[in-house]
Amino acid sequence: MRHRKRTAKLGRTSEHRTALLANLVCSLIKHRRIRTTLAKAKAARVVADKIVTLGKKGQEKDSSIQCRRLVAARLQQQPRHHFAKHNGVSGKVQRDEWRQNEDVVRILFEDIAPGFAERSGGYTRVIKLGRRRGDAAEMAILEWVKDGDMPVRESKNKPKAKASKAEVVTEEVVEESTTEEVAEEAATEEAVEEAVTEETTEEVASDETETPEEAAAEGTTEEPEAKSEESDDEPKSADEKKSD
Amino acid sequence: MAVPKRRTSRSRRRKRLASNSALTLPQIQHCPQCGEATQAHRVCPSCGFYKGRQVLTVKSQG
Numbered sequence: 001m002r003h004r005k006r007t008a009k010l011g012r013t014s015e016h017r018t019a020l021l022a023n024l025v026c027s028l029i030k031h032r033r034i035r036t037t038l039a040k041a042k043a044a045r046v047v048a049d050k051i052v053t054l055g056k057k058g059q060e061k062d063s064s065i066q067c068r069r070l071v072a073a074r075l076q077q078q079p080r081h082h083f084a085k086h087n088g089v090s091g092k093v094q095r096d097e098w099r100q101n102e103d104v105v106r107i108l109f110e111d112i113a114p115g116f117a118e119r120s121g122g123y124t125r126v127i128k129l130g131r132r133r134g135d136a137a138e139m140a141i142l143e144w145v146k147d148g149d150m151p152v153r154e155s156k157n158k159p160k161a162k163a164s165k166a167e168v169v170t171e172e173v174v175e176e177s178t179t180e181e182v183a184e185e186a187a188t189e190e191a192v193e194e195a196v197t198e199e200t201t202e203e204v205a206s207d208e209t210e211t212p213e214e215a216a217a218e219g220t221t222e223e224p225e226a227k228s229e230e231s232d233d234e235p236k237s238a239d240e241k242k243s244d
Numbered sequence: 245m246a247v248p249k250r251r252t253s254r255s256r257r258r259k260r261l262a263s264n265s266a267l268t269l270p271q272i273q274h275c276p277q278c279g280e281a282t283q284a285h286r287v288c289p290s291c292g293f294y295k296g297r298q299v300l301t302v303k304s305q306g
Contacts, residue, residue: 127287
């Protein structure tokens with residue numbers, strides 16, 4: 001019986017789903033981290049972990065070929081043997097480039113799986129990004145877990161190092177806006193104090209793109225307005241914003 | 245079959261809808277890195293930090 005055997009369907013037929021997950025995992029292997037929806041990331045995580053397990057098994061000589069073929073099958077990868085000369089690039093060069101950058105089976109077995117020799121499962125990490133503008137889908141980053149790349153949370157009140165932004169939090173949410181932010185505001189004179197309202201994502205004016213000019217203009221012309229500062233979409237999806 | 249005897253009054257209907265279909269706003273926290281308002285368990289959209297690590301690079305704003 002199929003009781004409680006949950007599989008994320010992702011609104012797709014099984015063939016479509018298998019192909020999608022294979023593509024996602026291939027992208028993950030090639031690019032080391034991918035940005036996708038939370039549901040797809042969680043579904044791909046399962047496949048990715050199993051593929052890495054196969055990759056680790058294949059490190060031994062006698063099971064190598066079998067594991068490589070299994071991985072190729074699961075990821076729907078066709079073996080590629082023929083590289084014709086194209087645009088003056090010789091077939092040999094093309095083959096080397098393909099093996100270096102595109103051959104996911106090779107990348108998995110030579111670059112990724114050996115790094116997980118000490119780790120028994122849980123090879124991937126999902127980091128939530130917030131909702132995407134357009135369809136409000138929760139987005140996430142799926143990436144390989146590497147040792148030591150996620151330190152424990154540090155103390156809350158450490159001075160900010162990176163943030164190049166001038167806008168800081170406001171008065172109505174005081175409990176967190178501590179002294180160093182006030183100091184920073186004083187330092188950067190174009191610091192615009194804006195009332196960051198509680199309503200976050202969907203209500204904000206959709207035509208608002210976050211450019212410095214606009215931020216400055218807002219500060220000068222009128223006083224606090226609902227700003228899309230804390231909206232969850234991330235700047236990469238600028239085209240999605242415009243489509244709204 | 246059991247059938248309602250009375251039409252639901254405006255007051256009753258509104259009371260029901262007010263409580264049963266009220267939307268809730270997401271909880272807001274503040275990024276320990278830049279102080280910007282963020283949602284819990286998510287990468288800070290303004291500085292790209294999460295758990296003390298730079299997860300993604302955000303286009304600088306000025």
